Amino acid sequence: MFFYISFLRPPATHSNPSGSITITPQVANDLRTEPFDGAQDIYYSWSPVNPARPEPYPSITIPQKLTVWRQSSAYKEIRVPLPQGLQDGQSYRLVLTAHGQGRPHIINLAAHDLGARPFPVLSMPILFSSRGRAAHAGEKQEQIERVYRLPLHAGENGFLTVREQTSFDLDKKIWDSGIGLSSWLVQLAQEPTQTAEHAGVARARDALFSSQARKVIELGAGTGIVSLTLGALRSTTSRGSDGCILTTDLESAMPLLEHNVSANKSAFSSSTTQPQPLVLDWDIEELPEEVNAVDSGFDAIVMADVTYNTASFPSLVRTLSSLIRLSAPSKTPVIILGYKERDTTERTLWDLMKTIGVNFQQVGERMGAGGQAVEVWIGCRDTLT
Ligand SMILES: C[S@@+](CC[C@H](N)C(=O)[O-])C[C@H]1O[C@@H](n2cnc3c(N)ncnc32)[C@H](O)[C@@H]1O
Known part of the structure; x- marks a missing residue:
């Protein structure tokens, strides 16, 4: 079986650049009925959203340790430090991963140890803006994405981004x-x-x-x-x-x-x-x-x-x-x-x-x-x- 990092409490869709982002991470099976039975380091990074410069896969800031996830503290809300150099009007995705090396936010479908560690997750973009805040106050995200890598011909890699709903459908x-x-x-x-x-x-x-x-x-x-x-x-x-x-x-x-x-x-x-x-x-x-x-x-x-x-x-x-x-x-x-x-x-x-x-x-x-x-x-x- 596989374990998935996801958001029990997802981030907001909008935030003030001088505000804060609070989440509750979750590590559980696909049905979300079995929480991960152990202690799991969770790292966070930020992925800048730049629609003018689409990339084959999202780039991320250097992962930093956020917390150690355990069942005993499964409901704990965690404040995530905002991206460094954040400017008004910028959008970033929040990325949670189970380790900090290489490309920890990408699931390698060819890996011999696929799923040995919980799969990473990307939030949808969070718009950091000081304008129009009231209209979106408290709006929580309802979707996430995961990125998969697969080897193609001549040593090239392909990347697939698959969006999921956070509901139980x-x-x-x-x-x-x-x-x-x-x-x-x-x-x-x-x-x-x-x-x-x-x-x-x-x-x-x-x-x-x-x-x-x-x-x-x-x-x-x-x-x-x-x-x-x-x-x-x-x-x-x-x-x-x-x-x-x-x-x-x-x-x-x-x-x-x-x-x-x-x-x-x-x-x-x-x-x-x-x-x-x-x-x-x-x-x-x-x-x-x-x-x-x-x-x-x-x-x-x-x-x-x-x-x-x-x-x-x-x-x-x-x-x-x-x-x-x-x-x-x-x-x-x-x-x-x-x-x-x-x-x-x-x-x-x-x-x-x-x-x-x-x-x-x-x-x-x-x-x-x-x-x-x-x-x-x-x-x-x-x-x-
Ligand atoms: C557990 S999900 C698996 C989804 C996907 N194959 C995967 O592995 O990630 C089962 C899928 O079967 C579909 N399904 C259930 N009953 C169906 C039906 N009567 N006709 C067509 N699809 C159905 C559901 O809508 C759902 O997408």
Whole structure:
């Protein structure tokens, strides 16, 4: 499992340059139900906001230790020293990290020890202004961002910025499985084909990272991290002018998903590698027109953390079955699932999938800080060996 630094009490949207910023940091699991069990140093830095000079990733001031987070003082409010040399009218993001070396504010999806330490967080911009203060007094931020790094070709790095809502909505925040599966995809794209490779892994590699045109759909995409990662990785290999990545979820997820796709536009080489947000509700029997219109079906279906509600399994399986039937029987899609167990009954999905002829096998995992790992499963219509 992974731990996340976030704001129990977020910073304000506005502050007087001679005022103060007060926050309460939080270190907890993705559901925010398990606080980090130990003492965790928290560092702060400031990231100047300069829309006229966009950067591939945010620059930050040298991290300074802010506090040691412990469950016993989890509700303590902390005053953060303001940026040095701050001028009236400037905006900065507040950055909280678990250490102070290198680029501590960036999550390296390729790191072998991904998630060994709590993930960093960036606040939204805070406008330091002595004007218009009364109108915004006490307004708290409702969104945060996290920045992810992924290696692309020729030693180059790509960066993705994913915005989340601080509310508890399932579709508006990042889940362990989304990060774990994204990290596994980074490894799959990077490592050379192995001679004795698992048949499912070989199929996934071809379905996702062939230079030929490929059609991919994600179900329950949430904030979109998996599709964004896939789009950035495919942008380095894809040559075809055909193909697509459809990133789907409920209507309520669309505003944030659309924002995250457009905010990361520079990571995608073309309209075939840029994820396309689309409403696809498993409870609606008919697939959306845009999905039915995909010529000869999909090469791959990807999903992360879609198993938390076993009551939704019949409609999820029906949706998967309809998607599979879009393809010719000789060319059915490979299904790639990021999964973290919350309850053992979730594993009945595997049995239900067998009723539509799909066999799942586990092909990888991401341990993070211990506890439940994120597992990566691959399902195919034919038997995998
Ligand atoms: C726990 S979140 C996972 C989000 C993202 N995949 C991640 O790992 O960060 C589960 C997602 O499934 C979506 N979902 C739940 N029921 C759905 C349904 N009936 N149709 C489509 N999406 C659904 C939710 O809206 C939510 O975005």
